[in-house]
Amino acid sequence: MRDVAIVSFSQLPSVTAIDATDEAELVQPVTSDAMNQVGLTQDDIGFTCSGSTDYLPGRPFSFVAAVDGLKAWPPLRESHVEMDGAFALYEAWVRLMHGDIDTALVFSFGKSSLGSVPDILNLQNDPYYVQPLGLDSISAAALQAQAMIDAGKATERDFAEVAARNRKNAVDNPNAQIRGDFSVEQMLEEPYISSPLRKSFCSPVSDSAAAIVLAAGDRARELVKRPAWIRGIDHRTEPHSLGQRDLTTSPSAKLASEKAGLVQGRVDVAELHAPFAHQEIILREAMGLGDEVSINPSGGALAANSLMTAGLIRFGEAASRLLSGNAGRALAHTSNGVCLQHNLVAVLEGE
């Protein structure tokens, strides 16, 4: 296994709607910035991989258009996953294991504002038994949240407290969309969207883009003083059918974190991709993250959730704290699918 590190990270501030941008216009600022930070150009990059979903802009093969935001001549080694950009990072990490290249560029973009995200995400559901019913993503998550309450694992107040803490953390994050002091009592007065979920227990809909440069071994040390080394990375998925899962637990996050080597030492920081407040509680329990760990100092997905990008941003936020020397060991997590079906976990370490 080669040592591979995150050496730079760039993101657009997450906002409700970024007007006036097509795919290339979203991607170009972050990819160029991530490369500039370490003095690289596209010609220096061995492999480029992106994550996005065409259903957000409603344009089939929109990811192909995004390549225009790169310098694509002479022809690139390029790949794409119809998933969060963090899974593109995983593919790039695997590609670097081949040993023939030393650098990779990973990016993702999510222009969530053009359509209706809860309805688009119904397309993740089983097309025979669930999709025809129109189960939107908030209602699916609500079934999970109610199961948590029924199991005695959490209360609505716990959900509100998670949301309040994340948005308070986001005060120091200029890239977050919702930040500030929010009252738990006021959140508990909000009407239900799908009970027991109220608006504040759900992530906002955000537009953003992000990019990360990976480098292997000595190349990483040449580029930055303190590379954020990927010590372990693993992803696991669970059955698709909601009716076959215990929604109050996350065996996939637990297993992925074990395989990523989380138990080999304590982490200072964990950036968790939990688009609904109750999911942070499930993830912390599954991965055994106690109060000694700083959870989502960036504010997490509850402060900004650009679809297909928020996961890669978790990696960037965790790595930034290592690159700056503010933390020694960090966990980065990303989820895809309905009700935390699929979980990707990496353990990162500074020098």
Next chain:
Amino acid sequence: MSEILSAPYVLEYTYTRSTGPVVGRFLESLRYEVLEGVKTADGRVLCPPLEYDEEGEPTTDEFVPMRPSGTVKSWSWVPEPRRGHPFERPFAWALVQIDGADNAMVHAVDAGEAKRMHTGMRVRLRWADEKHGTIRDIACFEPIAPYLPSPVHLEYDVNPGKHYSAYLRGLQEGKLIGGRDPEAGKVYVPPRGADPMTGNPTNEYVEVADVGVLTTFAIIRIPFEGQKLKPPYCFGAIVLDGADSPIYHLVSGVPYDEIRMGMRVKAKWKPKEQWDTSLENILYFEPTGEPDAPFDSYKEHL
């Protein structure tokens, strides 16, 4: 004018999907209002059936008939349904474990109001009127109430007895009849078999006035089951002149905040041609305008 152009845009795919032997059979059976599960290799039952279980083992070709009922394992109330939801009125999403199944089905519960929903509740399947071989052939589930209708119906002939008959016949003629205990002299309206203070029969009938004193009253402002009048209304105890016990009737013809104990009131009768053997011959009691009766004059009747 905004620099950025914008236009509505609809994305649709007119795809069809092949269903396969397991899912296909399940969906086809729904057309005939037949609900089936499939057995897994290790003997569990999946409803809705899947081609493979969660361990990747193919399920068997053994289908099991299922009762069209189940138990809610989790739920979410949707106060404002979205476009594309199964109902336009508020409803619940639920994970329903069909009786005898080892997995659960995502579907809607038409419960009317959120307070009827709870995990563990029993639900029955409601079929759609029109069927197309899709999961929506199940219209929804509905709560199974844990009780059954249990009405009682018995028929009797009743008679009011001698004394009450005399009272009712009096009313038919516009008279209020009381019964007197000849020894103690107390007059009871309506008459009763005996004076409860002495045990003597009250065989002597006397006519009392349709004017008297309002001794106490209540103003009814809340609705209740079986209520005949629309709130607010006033119900009072009236000791008629010449009587020693009150009758109970409506008090009206006066603002409610002016009604008071000791007020002199008089019966407001229906037109004579509508009289029957009933106290309903009197519509209500209304103030006479006389001075109030002193408290001491009626305190023994309270």
